[in-house]
Amino acid sequence: MRSPDHPTALPKSQYAARLLDWYDCHYRHLAWRAPPGAPAAAPYRVWLSEIMLQQTAVVTVGPYFTKFLDAWPTVDALAAAEMDAVLTAWVGLGYYARARNLHRCAQIVAAELGGKFPNTETELQKLPGIGPYTAAAIAAIAFGQTATVVDGNVERVMARLFAVTEPLPKAKSILRELAQALTPIKRAGDYAQAVMDLGATVCRPRGPLCGDCPVADACAARRLGDIDTYPRRAAKKAKPTRRGTMFWLRRADGRTLLRRRPDKGLLASMIEVPSTPWVDVEKQSDGTNSDWRKYVPAACEWRRLEGQVHHTFTHFHLVLDLMVADTAVDAKAVIENVAGEIWADPHDLSGLALPTVMKKVVRLALAEDRS
Numbered sequence: 211m212r213s214p215d216h217p218t219a220l221p222k223s224q225y226a227a228r229l230l231d232w233y234d235c236h237y238r239h240l241a242w243r244a245p246p247g248a249p250a251a252a253p254y255r256v257w258l259s260e261i262m263l264q265q266t267a268v269v270t271v272g273p274y275f276t277k278f279l280d281a282w283p284t285v286d287a288l289a290a291a292e293m294d295a296v297l298t299a300w301v302g303l304g305y306y307a308r309a310r311n312l313h314r315c316a317q318i319v320a321a322e323l324g325g326k327f328p329n330t331e332t333e334l335q336k337l338p339g340i341g342p343y344t345a346a347a348i349a350a351i352a353f354g355q356t357a358t359v360v361d362g363n364v365e366r367v368m369a370r371l372f373a374v375t376e377p378l379p380k381a382k383s384i385l386r387e388l389a390q391a392l393t394p395i396k397r398a399g400d401y402a403q404a405v406m407d408l409g410a411t412v413c414r415p416r417g418p419l420c421g422d423c424p425v426a427d428a429c430a431a432r433r434l435g436d437i438d439t440y441p442r443r444a445a446k447k448a449k450p451t452r453r454g455t456m457f458w459l460r461r462a463d464g465r466t467l468l469r470r471r472p473d474k475g476l477l478a479s480m481i482e483v484p485s486t487p488w489v490d491v492e493k494q495s496d497g498t499n500s501d502w503r504k505y506v507p508a509a510c511e512w513r514r515l516e517g518q519v520h521h522t523f524t525h526f527h528l529v530l531d532l533m534v535a536d537t538a539v540d541a542k543a544v545i546e547n548v549a550g551e552i553w554a555d556p557h558d559l560s561g562l563a564l565p566t567v568m569k570k571v572v573r574l575a576l577a578e579d580r581s
């Protein structure tokens with residue numbers, strides 16, 4: 211909760227005025243942005259960048275944003291694209307549900323809304339992949355609506371400015387209220403970007419540059435001398451570890467067996483190397499995925515490779531073993547456990563939507579080929 215000893219130190223309007231003045235001089239030059247005071251960026255650009263930024267750092271998003279705009283300069287062009295082309299272009303950004311929702315959203319905007327994004331938070335949230343945060347960002351940045359945008363940067367700035375002692379995630383509603391109270395009616399889009407930029411470049415998670423901060427004299431955490439303890443966070447639960455066994459089946463013509471994942475759930479519709487289910491180590495009787503034989507794609511001589519693939523998703527760590535086998539060119543006849551099989555040249559997978567974890571598997575398998 212907000213410390214009673216450190217109430218708002220400035221009138222609301224002064225926070226906004228100072229932040230906007232600071233933003234006019236120090237804003238980040240990002241490909242999807244319009245400079246302060248200029249006409250707003252096109253809603254398509256704002257939407258595309260905000261979807262990409264949902265779980266990904268600004269520095270990573272830059273080249274992807276440019277690549278998408280080059281390939282699909284308008285929402286109509288993106289709507290007309292093949293889903294696989296969008297997924298393939300998205301590879302490396304992770305959280306692939308975003309790419310599927312991006313495509314569905316583009317199709318709805320193109321087919322049902324005349325190619326125009328709605329301009330209110332309520333209408334925007336009816337579209338796939340647009341939650342409260344993204345709706346507020348698009349409404350404020352693309353349409354100048356008075357909407358409060360609260361991301362991790364904004365939460366950190368609010369927690370420090372007002373020395374909010376309630377830990378995250380419980381503090382989210384308090385931090386949102388504080389952010390709302392400071393949001394101005396005019397220049398709401400610039401203001402939203404100003405607070406985010408302040409959090410990203412000055413009020414950084416570690417080593418904040420308080421000497422450069424336009425509201426330093428109104429900052430409760432600074433006055434208290436314990437900036438680094440904000441925002442407070444509840445202890446995180448340790449991520450479980452799952453384990454699986456991948457099957458690298460090589461055909462005599464050099465092609466390798468891949469398959470498409472189901473169209474729902476983790477990495478939906480992406481391409482993968484066939485595998486056992488990925489099961490929590492604690493639920494495996496000996497923690498080694500020893501029943502892998504039930505899931506082999508073909509009855510062959512399977513051999514376990516040295517080395518493992520390690521990958522971390524949002525909710526779990528993953529450890530993958532890799533089994534290798536060789537088979538004849540007419541292997542199709544013996545394939546089991548594999549729906550949607552694909553025989554691909556493992557040295558040329560660029561046209562396939564292979565997620566990062568599968569690229570690691572391929573690298574391990576090809577390293578074995580070379581050894």
Ligand code: SF4
Nearest residue numbers: 370413420423426429
């Ligand atoms: S004074 Fe320092 S801690 Fe406070 S808001 Fe500014 S940068 Fe953040």
